[in-house]
Amino acid sequence: MSKLGMALLPSERGQIWPELERQKMTFAEAEALVRDASRIVKGENSPASGSPISPQSGFNLVGLADLLSRPKVPVDYLVDGMLVCGTVSCLVAKPKVGKSTLARGLCLAVAKGADFLGRRTRQGACVYLALEERAEEIASDFRAMGADGTEPITIHADPAPEAAILSLVDLVMKVRPALVVIDPLFRMVHVRDEKAYAEVYSALGPLIDTSRASHTHILLTHHSGKGLKSDAIDSPLGSTALGGAVSAVILLKRTESHRSIQTVQRIGTDMPETLLSFDLETRRLSVGGARAEADRHEVENEIVEYLKAGGEKTEPEIVDHVEGANAIKRKALRSLVERGVVGRDGTGKKGDPYKYSFACTEPMPRTCVQESGNAPKTSINTDQMLVREKRPSQVLARENDPEGAAVQAEVRI
Numbered sequence: 329m330s331k332l333g334m335a336l337l338p339s340e341r342g343q344i345w346p347e348l349e350r351q352k353m354t355f356a357e358a359e360a361l362v363r364d365a366s367r368i369v370k371g372e373n374s375p376a377s378g379s380p381i382s383p384q385s386g387f388n389l390v391g392l393a394d395l396l397s398r399p400k401v402p403v404d405y406l407v408d409g410m411l412v413c414g415t416v417s418c419l420v421a422k423p424k425v426g427k428s429t430l431a432r433g434l435c436l437a438v439a440k441g442a443d444f445l446g447r448r449t450r451q452g453a454c455v456y457l458a459l460e461e462r463a464e465e466i467a468s469d470f471r472a473m474g475a476d477g478t479e480p481i482t483i484h485a486d487p488a489p490e491a492a493i494l495s496l497v498d499l500v501m502k503v504r505p506a507l508v509v510i511d512p513l514f515r516m517v518h519v520r521d522e523k524a525y526a527e528v529y530s531a532l533g534p535l536i537d538t539s540r541a542s543h544t545h546i547l548l549t550h551h552s553g554k555g556l557k558s559d560a561i562d563s564p565l566g567s568t569a570l571g572g573a574v575s576a577v578i579l580l581k582r583t584e585s586h587r588s589i590q591t592v593q594r595i596g597t598d599m600p601e602t603l604l605s606f607d608l609e610t611r612r613l614s615v616g617g618a619r620a621e622a623d624r625h626e627v628e629n630e631i632v633e634y635l636k637a638g639g640e641k642t643e644p645e646i647v648d649h650v651e652g653a654n655a656i657k658r659k660a661l662r663s664l665v666e667r668g669v670v671g672r673d674g675t676g677k678k679g680d681p682y683k684y685s686f687a688c689t690e691p692m693p694r695t696c697v698q699e700s701g702n703a704p705k706t707s708i709n710t711d712q713m714l715v716r717e718k719r720p721s722q723v724l725a726r727e728n729d730p731e732g733a734a735v736q737a738e739v740r741i
Contacts, residue, residue, distance in 0.1 A: 406438065406506060406545045408448040409596045413506070414543045415575035416536050418513070420552045420564045425582045426606065427549045428461065430589075430613055431509045432469050434547065438507050439479035445589070445615050452506025453480040455499070459488050459515035472611040488516045497538045504542050510535075513548040513570075522566030529569040536573065552579065560592045580604075589615070627652045627660040628669075635670060635686040642681050 404413040411417055421427045437444035441451025458466050463485035475481075489495050496516070500508060510516045517531045539546045551565045560579045564570035571577050576593040587606060591599040603616035630650045635641060641649075647657050661684065664670035671687035674680045 403595060404450075404543075405448075405596075406450050406452075407434070407444050410445075410447060410576065410578075410591060410593065410599070411545055411547070412575060412595050413450065413545055414540050415595070416532070416539050416546045416548065416573070417576040417578060418548045418550055418564060418570055418574045419578045419580070420550050421580035422552050422582070425580045426587060426604075426613060427580060428458075428511055429469065429606075429611055430578075430580065431511055431547060431549055432456065432466070433473060433612055435481055435507060435509060436470065436473050436475055436479060439481045445613070450506060453503070454482070454507045454509070455503065455505045456481060456483045456509045456511070457488070457496075457516065458483060458485045458511055460512065461485065469611050472609065474610065492516050493534050497534055500538050500542045500544050500546075505544055508544055508546045509549070510546065511549045513550045525567045525569045528567040529573055532569065532573045548574070560590050587613070589613075623652065623656050624660050624663070627656050628664055631657070631660060631664060632669065632686060635684060640673070640683040640685045642683055646684060 405411065406413050419427050419431060434444055435454040435456050436442075438449050438452055439454050441449060443449065456466075463483070466483060466485055470481075493516070496508075496510075514522065517535075519527050519531050521527055535546055535548075538544070550570065552563045553565045557563050561571040561577055562568060563577065563579050571592070575595060576591055579590045579592075581588045581590075581601075587604040588601050589599065589604050590601040593599075604613045605616050606613050627650060630652075631646055634646065634649055643658070643661065646661060647654055650657055661670070665672050665684070668687060671685050672682050673685070674682045676682045
């Protein structure tokens, strides 16, 4: 018996089911195909002797010249510069970071044709498949976000049905919504080993094919791995097939003080890690500044605090004491010196290293409110410090505060 025939035995049918779903075949049809193929291989029911067997090709071949002669078609974005119509994306994060909240915010924005994370959206109907959350929680979130029930959003808040992939294909091809959210992926797609590349890639095939055929964008939510990955494409838990098969990976992260978002895209420009602010009342996430810039400001605050408490310090002493990446610490130190917040003495040569000291008047602190609900942390707003001139009797104000007005407290989430 052939390998395919063996795979169709009752004891082995679970292994081939994902492929049959993708091919839209029943087991009976697959068994008939095996019998026909076996007869052809054995020479039974073949054409007359001397006539070559020419099986029909299922490929739709187009000449390169014909392809190049076609007019250029602009990219049809669902979310400008980020999510493309007719493709699949994967929203990845650790538990309780905000995947579902972001996905529901995307649904509402697309349904209204409103901006999402500061980007234009293409208005259209949305299908939200909530496969593990209660309907009450979903309704509460949408209500807080400002939904009033007139939006073209339909919601399935139950476990996935049997033959879920076939049911989804049928639904999408009939309704053709602008967006489908599967939350989470592996409550819809069942694989025995999430680390098996071939199995995961095969399971995603029907979603990719259906998205392309219907011009619907399908967003999958999925957990990220335990450790931080140097490349965001490797962040989805399990096989690298997840990051490789989809058109865009959206990675959410959360620390004690902030959330961030980053994208890796096949089409469009990748979004570098960017800070997100979360409004507890409206359940909305919005973009802030770049993460690298925020890290530099945080390191600057730590350097200033260290110099205020310890007097003159050399660069190696500062780098050793302050937490963070060395490159960021050195960049922050140079920035503080250039702006006059920190003074530098010495020649920087052997025996006379540069020594750094705090060179500012007392600034007004700002409060950094942490999302975790811990006690507020006070940090220094180094961008608006008053800088001493070399003559100690005179104090110069920064250009953005010409009258030397007090710096107002700033709240950052």
